[in-house]
Amino acid sequence: MADEVDYHQKKRDIRRQYRALTSETQKNRHELINPESTAGLHDVLDRANRLFDDVKLFKGTREAAMDSAFLVIASSLGKQSAQKLHTDLVMFDPREYVEKLKTYLSGRSLENTENRNITVEAWRNLGKEARLHFRKAPASHSLLGSFGHDQPKKDRQIIRKKDKEIVPTAVPKQLTSVVQSHQEVTTEEVGKIMAILQQYTNCSEGSEVDPVSFFEFVINPQSFGQTIENIFYVSFLVKDGHVKVELDGDGLPVIFPCEPYKEGQSRQAVGKKQFMFSLTMEKWREIIEVMGLEEPLIPTRDE
Template sequence: MDESQGGSDPNRRRQIRHEYRDLITQLNNQEDDNPESLNKTLATADKLYEEVLQTKSAGIAALDAVLLHSASTVTYQNAQKLVVDNKFEPRQFTEKLVTLLTGRRNTGNNQREVNVKKEAWKDFGKDVQCCFRRAPPFHFMLGSFDRGPPVQKPKPPTDRQGAKPDGPAVVPVQIDETGKSQQEVTTEEVERMLGILKQLTMGDSQDEVEPISYFEFVINPQSFSHTIENIFHMSFLVKDGHVQIKLDEDGLPVVYPSQPFNPQEHNEEVPRKQLVLSMDMREWKEIVEVFEISEPTIPPREDKKARKKKNRAVSR
């Protein structure tokens, strides 16, 4: 906001800022807890604030807010230093209250009951209502009542004769064959993949092995999910030593069957290597186009419904 608004003198506005900064410095450097000094500072700030309203300066109003914050901090610190030794005595309070309401002094030795008029209570309530912002909560003078254990309600008797008849009996469905677990399915797929790899790479002699491209073997150009399954199953074959992976002359991975590692046949420890392979949908499509893969080398397995449908067609 432009400080020229309000028609006040710029020199006076500059002087007000200077006075506000002096008051803030005095509050921050004040070491004693003298309330008169604090009251004097706040009174000076009130007079300055009247001129702030005339100048309509946002910068000076911000200094006034900083001053009030510093004053509240100093007041809170002084309140924390106070030591209150006053202890509430219910008997003394009762004696003073009875004297105020009835006009007669009631000593502690006199334990008789005192009747207080209704009008006296009303007048007393009007006198003290300015000390409370809201009505005090109701509580028992001698503590809460002991309710005792909860009373258990008796349950109504069940009318078996008037009950509605049940529906038709439910017969459990007879299951012809139990479903295979995921581990059994994975084992079958790994064995099936190894059999397909041996048929493609081994010749007439078991010693002659011709490696096959890794991508052409595991990629299914028609299904990205089946490709990921093939890569997952291939990892088990490589881990157990049934399949080995190496790079050909072009630096591309090829796979071929091998004999599992037998620790008893080797005296030295063979180091193990681990490779993390990641493939997304875009990379899968690029591999299919570069290697010109049109048909999957590993056909996807048939589910139970497809096998039943195929068996019914053959039987007909």
């Protein structure tokens, strides 16, 4: 537990240092873009690099986003500083550059001719020389089809123009069975969860319903993915009116079966309410630890 507290405290310290560094950089931006004092910008980047080492160590996404935002500011300052450089003493003459390039490619020849003999080997040597000053980016390659391209293709029926015989082409089969299968599985799982809820709430004729904690019912301490699936299935029961969600005396949600509302059952208008909540893996682990959950009320399903 102490290690976890130190872990979160260290991440908070990193975010605090990033905010201080960003604020200081924005405040001293006029001094940092001065070309005559580039050491200030270098010091700021060195501090950011040392902070990023801690970001890589603790693998923090929020801290990485703050580092990216700071780099945007630093790159803008570097651009402004470069634009203020005085380049009047060094002028680029394209004609002089071309003449020097022709001289290099012709083997330092001093012949004063318009068309010098430039060999293919000379171009290769120029490429090797220039390659030392650039980082080569990896080339991208297209997949050129699916992974199963080695399988033999079925012969397609075509229209024979010579005999003017029209043969019907093959029509791909619609995958309606997949959709139907998914709906059937969802309906089956919703029914199972309803039966489990009735069992834990002692729901029978003539007996009082005993609500169960919503989180205790849907949380699967063994699988975060199945916890999300349980919430998904329960939402169907709530939507159709078979299950009701209320808050207990402590303000925590409880769940229990109920009879669906029928049209004309009440004279008062019955409104529908919806609510959404986010459940991250950190909150999932925190709920398991606080409530002391060990075994799921909804059995773990086979993948």
